[in-house]
Each structure stands twice: as C-alpha cells, then as structure tokens.
Amino acid sequence: MPRKSTRLDLAPIDGKLLEVTDLHVEFRTRDGVAKAINGVNFSLSPSETLAILGESGSGKSVTAQAIMGILDSPPAFVTGGQVKYCGVDLLTMPEKDMRRVRGDHISMIFQDALSSLNPVFPVGWQIAEMFRIHRGMNRSDAQEQAVRLMERVRIPAARERAGNYPHQFSGGMRQRIMIAMAIALDPRVLIADEPTTALDVTVQAQIMTLLKELQEESGMGLILITHDLGVVADVADDIAVMYCGRFVEHCDVHRLYANPAHPYTVGLIDSIPRLDQKGEQLFAIGGLPPSLTHLPTGCSFNPRCRFATEECRVAGAPPFIEVEDGRFAACYHTEEVLNRERV
Amino acid sequence: MSESELSGLSGQPETVSGTGEDAGAADGAAASGPTRAARHVGVEPILSVRDLTKYYPLSSGVIRHTVGHVKAVDGISFDLFPGETLGIVGESGCGKSTLGRLLVSLERPTSGSIVFEGRDITDLKGSAMRRLRRDIQIVFQDPYTSLDPRKTVGDIIGEPFKIHPAVVPSGKRQARVKELLDLVGLNPEHINRYPHEFSGGQRQRIGIARGIALNPKVLVCDEPVSALDVSVQAQVVNLLVRLQKELDLAYVFIAHDLSVVRHISDRVGVMYLGKFMEMGDEDQIYDRSTHPYTQALMSAVPVPDPQARDKRELIVLQGDVPSPANPPSGCRFHTRCWRAQPACAEQDPELVPREDGAGGHDSACLFAELFSKASEEITEADQIG
Numbered sequence: 003m004p005r006k007s008t009r010l011d012l013a014p015i016d017g018k019l020l021e022v023t024d025l026h027v028e029f030r031t032r033d034g035v036a037k038a039i040n041g042v043n044f045s046l047s048p049s050e051t052l053a054i055l056g057e058s059g060s061g062k063s064v065t066a067q068a069i070m071g072i073l074d075s076p077p078a079f080v081t082g083g084q085v086k087y088c089g090v091d092l093l094t095m096p097e098k099d100m101r102r103v104r105g106d107h108i109s110m111i112f113q114d115a116l117s118s119l120n121p122v123f124p125v126g127w128q129i130a131e132m133f134r135i136h137r138g139m140n141r142s143d144a145q146e147q148a149v150r151l152m153e154r155v156r157i158p159a160a161r162e163r164a165g166n167y168p169h170q171f172s173g174g175m176r177q178r179i180m181i182a183m184a185i186a187l188d189p190r191v192l193i194a195d196e197p198t199t200a201l202d203v204t205v206q207a208q209i210m211t212l213l214k215e216l217q218e219e220s221g222m223g224l225i226l227i228t229h230d231l232g233v234v235a236d237v238a239d240d241i242a243v244m245y246c247g248r249f250v251e252h253c254d255v256h257r258l259y260a261n262p263a264h265p266y267t268v269g270l271i272d273s274i275p276r277l278d279q280k281g282e283q284l285f286a287i288g289g290l291p292p293s294l295t296h297l298p299t300g301c302s303f304n305p306r307c308r309f310a311t312e313e314c315r316v317a318g319a320p321p322f323i324e325v326e327d328g329r330f331a332a333c334y335h336t337e338e339v340l341n342r343e344r345v
Numbered sequence: 346m347s348e349s350e351l352s353g354l355s356g357q358p359e360t361v362s363g364t365g366e367d368a369g370a371a372d373g374a375a376a377s378g379p380t381r382a383a384r385h386v387g388v389e390p391i392l393s394v395r396d397l398t399k400y401y402p403l404s405s406g407v408i409r410h411t412v413g414h415v416k417a418v419d420g421i422s423f424d425l426f427p428g429e430t431l432g433i434v435g436e437s438g439c440g441k442s443t444l445g446r447l448l449v450s451l452e453r454p455t456s457g458s459i460v461f462e463g464r465d466i467t468d469l470k471g472s473a474m475r476r477l478r479r480d481i482q483i484v485f486q487d488p489y490t491s492l493d494p495r496k497t498v499g500d501i502i503g504e505p506f507k508i509h510p511a512v513v514p515s516g517k518r519q520a521r522v523k524e525l526l527d528l529v530g531l532n533p534e535h536i537n538r539y540p541h542e543f544s545g546g547q548r549q550r551i552g553i554a555r556g557i558a559l560n561p562k563v564l565v566c567d568e569p570v571s572a573l574d575v576s577v578q579a580q581v582v583n584l585l586v587r588l589q590k591e592l593d594l595a596y597v598f599i600a601h602d603l604s605v606v607r608h609i610s611d612r613v614g615v616m617y618l619g620k621f622m623e624m625g626d627e628d629q630i631y632d633r634s635t636h637p638y639t640q641a642l643m644s645a646v647p648v649p650d651p652q653a654r655d656k657r658e659l660i661v662l663q664g665d666v667p668s669p670a671n672p673p674s675g676c677r678f679h680t681r682c683w684r685a686q687p688a689c690a691e692q693d694p695e696l697v698p699r700e701d702g703a704g705g706h707d708s709a710c711l712f713a714e715l716f717s718k719a720s721e722e723i724t725e726a727d728q729i730g
C-alpha cells in the first residue's frame with residue numbers, strides 16, 4: 003500500500019481520459035455462462051458527462067465495476083477488450099498500481115449510501131481515511147481535510163457532524179458523504195452508479211445539482227449510470243443505451259430524445275409517463291428482457307421488437323455502426339426506425 | 346360484480362402496445378364535461394375518511410415510558426367515489442403508506458373515522474371485519490417480499506378463497522384462479538409455479554390478481570410500480586387502468602412518482618408530514634397548484650426532454666423533511682418553504698378551497714391565492730426572502 007503522496011503520473015491522450023474497447027464480461031454460474039457484457043465501446047473526455055442508460059440486468063453496473071476493477075471474480079471474468087485510462091490498460095495493470103488509480107484517478111459513487119458506508123466509524127474518519135492511506139497524512143491533517151470536503155459537498159455544520167455515524171444522517175446527506183469520499187483526491191473520472199435512485203425527487207434534485215457544480219469546478223469526466231430517462235435528459239451530454247450487455251445506441255442527448263434510432267430506445271422513451279402532459283394509454287414494450295444465460299439468436303431485442311424481421315433473428319447481432327454523424331446504433335432497420343410514424 | 350360477469354370479461358388478451366383509442370375517448374369526454382368534483386354531485390362516496398390520525402408511541406428509558414408520538418397520519422379527510430382513482434403523493438416518511446394500511450384495516454387508527462358505503466368501519470371486529478376485507482384489498486409495493494416463496498402461484502392467489510369460502514365454491518376455485526391469471530395477463534398454465542420463477546413485473550401481476558380475487562370495490566395500491574423497470578412499469582400501469590374499467594374498481598394509488606400518479610389519477614392529494622397540503626383534480630394539482638410544496642415537488646421531477654433543460658425553473662428545497670415526532674409549529678412546511686412568512690410559523694392553515702385562478706381547489710397554504718400559478722406577476726412582486 004503506497005503511503006506516500008505520489009500520484010501516478012498519467013495524462014489524457016488526444017483529449018481522451020478513458021477509452022473502453024470491445025469489453026466482454028461473463029459470469030460463470032452453475033446455471034451456465036451469463037454473458038453480461040458483449041462488446042462495449044466508448045470514450046470519455048474531461049468535463050464530459052456520459053450517461054449509461056439501461057434496465058436492471060442490462061450490464062450497466064457491471065461495466066462500471068469492470069472499469070474500476072472491482073468485479074467479484076469468480077463468478078465474473080473479463081474475457082476480452084481493453085479499458086485504457088490515459089493510454090494505460092487498466093485490465094492488465096498490476097493490482098498494486100490499480101490501487102493508486104482507484105480513488106486517485108477514477109472513483110465511484112454507489113447507489114446505496116447506507117450499505118456503502120461503515121456503520122461503526124464516524125463519517126469524518128471514513129472520509130479522512132482517503133488522505134491517510136493515499137496521501138500518508140497524519141490524523142489531524144486528514145481530519146481537517148475531511149471537514150473541508152464535507153463543507154464542499156454542502157453539509158451544514160460540517161465540523162460538528164464529522165463525528166457523527168452514518169445512521170445519524172438522512173439519505174441525501176449520506177449520499178453527499180459518499181460524494182465527498184469519491185472526490186477527495188480530485189479524480190479525473192467519477193463514476194456515479196444510480197446515485198439518486200433511492201432518494202426522493204426533491205433530494206435527487208439537490209444531489210444532481212451538487213454533482214453538476216462539482217464537475218464544473220474540477221473538470222472531471224462523469225459517467226452517470228441510471229435507468230431514469232428524466233435525470234439523464236437533465237444532465238448528460240452523451241447517452242449510451244444498453245440492452246443485454248450491448249450498447250444499442252450512443253449519441254448526444256438532444257438527438258436521442260428527439261428521434262431515437264434504435265427500437266429499444268423508442269420503446270423506453272414512449273413508455274414513460276410525462277409530468278408535463280397527461281397521456282392516454284402508456285406505450286409498453288411487450289415481453290420481458292431475456293435471460294443472459296439464454297440470449298436469443300441474432301439481435302437480443304428481436305423478440306420484443308416491432309420492427310423485427312427474419313434478418314434480425316438469423317443474422318448475427320447487428321453491428322454497432324455510425325448511422326449519422328457522431329451517432330451510433332446497433333440495428334438492421336435504423337432507417338426505418340428513424341423515419342417511423344410517430345404515435 | 347358477479348362471477349359470471351367476470352368470466353365474460355376474462356380471456357381477452359392484453360393489448361400491451363395498444364393505441365388506447367377507447368381509453369382516449371373516455372378520457373376526452375371527462376375532460377370536456379364538468380369538473381370531476383361536480384360529476385360526483387349526488388353520488389355517494391364509496392369511502393369517506395374523516396380526521397384520520399395514527400400516532401405511534403415513542404418510548405424511552407428502562408421502563409419504556411412513552412415520551413412522545415410519531416404522528417404518521419395527522420388528520421386526513423377525503424372522499425373516494427366509485428370507479429375513480431385517488432392518487433396520493435409525497436416524499437418518503439410523509440405517512441402515505443401508513444394511510445394505505447389504515448384504509449385496509451392493517452393498522453387501527455388513533456382517532457377519526459373511515460366510512461365505507463355509509464357504514465362506519467373504523468372499529469369493526471371479528472366476522473364483520475372479515476366480511477369487510479372482501480371489499481377493500483391492497484397491492485403491496487415490493488413484489489419480491491410480499492409473495493410467500495414456498496407457495497405456488499395457485500396457492501397465493503387462491504388463499505383469499507380459503508378465508509372467504511363463500512366467494513367461490515370449493516370446486517370452482519382452481520378454475521377461478523386460472524381465470525384471474527388470465528385476467529392479469531399471465532399464462533394460466535403457470536398456476537403451479539413458484540414466485541421465484543417469475544420476473545418483477547410478473548410478480549406484481551400475481552399481487553394484483555390476489556388483490557382482485559375477492560371482487561373488491563376498493564383497491565389500495567401502495568407503490569405498485571416503484572420496484573419495476575420503466576418498460577415493465579408501463580405494462581403494469583396499463584393493466585391497472587384496464588382492470589379498473591372492466592371491474593369498476595376504485596383505486597387509492599399511493600406513489601412517490603408524480604408522473605405515474607398524474608397518468609393514472611382522477612384526483613390527487615399531496616401529503617407532507619402526515620397531512621394533505623393540497624388536494625384536487627389531477628389538472629388542478631399539476632397545472633394550477635397553489636401550494637409551494639406541490640410546486641417544489643413538481644419542479645424537482647426531471648422532465649425526459651433535454652430541450653426543457655434551460656426552460657425549467659428548479660425550486661430546490663433546502664434540508665430534509667423534519668421528524669414527524671416533532672413537526673414544526675404552524676404550517677408544517679414553513680421550515681423548508683421558500684415563500685414562508687412570519688404568520689406561517691404561528692397559524693396552521695386548514696385544507697379548504699382556495700382560489701387558483703380557475704374556480705379554486707383545496708389547499709393548505711395561507712397565501713394560496715398569492716402563489717397560484719395564475720397570478721404569477723403578483724407572486725414575483727410579493728416574494729419575500
């Protein structure tokens with residue numbers, strides 16, 4: 003464990019912080035091999051917000067865990083691809099160095115703040131741990147830094163509350179503490195895995211505003227993992243939609259909402275009830291997501307897709323290609339989807 | 346509704362991706378007609394709740410003496426009319442789930458009354474209570490924990506018939522369970538499967554089938570879609586809308602998701618710390634809200650449209666919900682209200698009709714008239730720190 007203040011000297015290459023190419027992850031379980039991620043590609047620049055959108059089981063959290071190198075292995079195995087951070091492949095990096103990347107360069111916020119914090123230590127101590135371990139600070143200096151961080155994430159009366167335990171905080175405040183720990187060492191990439199899912203809308207708005215402000219201050223790249231199309235529309239620059247371990251569409255937020263290029267995205271956007279308009283019957287995507295151990299042949303979405311043809315069932319998974327300038331989709335019928343009749 | 350009517354209705358395949366034309370026609374008529382409140386003139390409410398409270402004692406010390414009360418529900422009144430949906434929204438801890446449990450008599454109220462079809466049911470006991478439970482049923486939030494993992498789907502949906510044998514004769518129960526499965530869009534062949542063999546959305550359908558098994562008149566839905574993914578959530582919401590039409594159910598729909606509540610509800614009540622802050626028709630609440638809490642809640646809901654990003658006015662409430670054991674004096678929202686005035690700390694405003702620029706609806710804000718969206722110019726001028 004490095005007990006020095008050295009930070010691995012890595013700089014963005016060609017303006018890219020993170021480049022994930024052809025990532026594959028599978029879970030080897032008793033019921034068979036579940037292919038959780040089947041070839042994911044994306045890159046992230048400083049100050050960019052990329053949202054990874056998907057339903058439960060789509061592989062969005064596994065993608066984040068693979069980048070951080072915190073997959074439970076076994077059962078999970080990375081079976082292919084590269085995760086390059088500033089030109090260095092994290093997947094082949096020795097664990098000793100990886101520990102210095104985590105927290106220092108790339109850090110992560112988890113969904114459930116209560117179970118991610120240690121219940122038997124005061125929160126100030128837990129935040130200060132980042133400085134004690136990664137920066138080798140003494141206790142009092144580290145504690146001082148922790149209080150400063152708690153102020154930075156706008157926790158009222160930070161100095162007094164640093165001695166409190168996680169259970170003494172509300173859900174929103176706990177999530178702020180998680181954020182404080184994540185940004186403690188000024189990471190260049192922050193991965194937020196469903197940061198507001200367990201919170202009320204009013205608190206969710208507070209947390210999203212905080213994340214946006216912190217990003218503006220530090221210029222970090224943000225990967226926001228969520229299933230909420232509303233949150234994404236508010237903060238993301240780019241959106242990648244995941245289904246059964248694949249990106250099915252990836253483009254900037256405005257074009258994606260205005261006219262989705264993949265039938266799954268169409269279904270997702272149509273199925274949300276809108277607050278600003280009272281709808282009639284909701285459009286629902288028929289059927290259920292398939293089991294990852296028994297993916298359908300061809301395109302994984304074909305059994306639920308209204309555009310599906312024979313080609314989708316027999317030909318291999320549709321390639322993830324550029325369908326418009328800077329817009330990627332994995333569908334044989336993109337043209338048809340883009341020019342579909344609007345409901 | 347009799348069983349024969351039910352069997353006539355079942356067997357229709359669910360239109361998962363239907364255009365909802367018939368739903369549209371029904372809704373259009375309602376919108377162009379008189380206001381929903383006026384429609385109910387002369388109609389007896391099926392459920393009437395008056396000044397309902399539920400206090401949980403807080404104990405402390407070695408001898409566990411009571412030191413105070415958590416006022417989970419603190420004076421709630423409303424009427425529910427046959428065939429309508431009353432949506433109840435609020436943040437976690439506002440008492441909306443406790444209210445749901447009170448309505449189905451899973452909890453005894455501390456005071457107040459619940460009148461069902463003209464009969465006070467607040468203190469019913471024994472067989473009268475059992476008889477009543479047939480008419481008011483509940484669907485729970487979490488489809489993973491509300492179904493017994495060791496029972497088959499047939500046992501789970503059929504259990505109400507064991508407790509209320511008069512509803513369906515014992516020989517016909519199997520057939521009735523299959524009919525119910527079909528009605529909620531599940532395969533009747535799966536009657537012998539266990540809950541773990543189903544996905545979240547399918548389990549919620551099982552919960553709904555159990556809820557409607559006894560042909561209730563009122564169904565309390567406590568966060569029925571919160572645990573589900575968006576695409577599946579839409580399926581379950583559509584199912585609830587269809588069942589309401591087919592079975593003439595009245596829903597009390599409890600949820601924290603304001604968009605879902607707007608979609609399904611005729612009337613909406615906004616709860617904060619055990620009380621209604623505002624109540625009215627769905628469009629009165631969503632388009633002409635007069636209570637600052639409702640307005641803040643609404644502004645915080647992310648709109649799934651990036652174009653709206655800059656146009657949206659986000660009212661970020663400071664701090665957290667105060668403890669219901671020690672609610673603030675006066676208006677209980679005044680500690681977080683961005684429009685609070687000195688009077689708000691002293692006077693507890695009643696939920697009474699207040700002007701909203703188009704006829705008025707119930708609101709519990711002293712300055713409702715001032716803060717209604719219709720009088721935007723005045724509010725700008727009158728705004729105080």
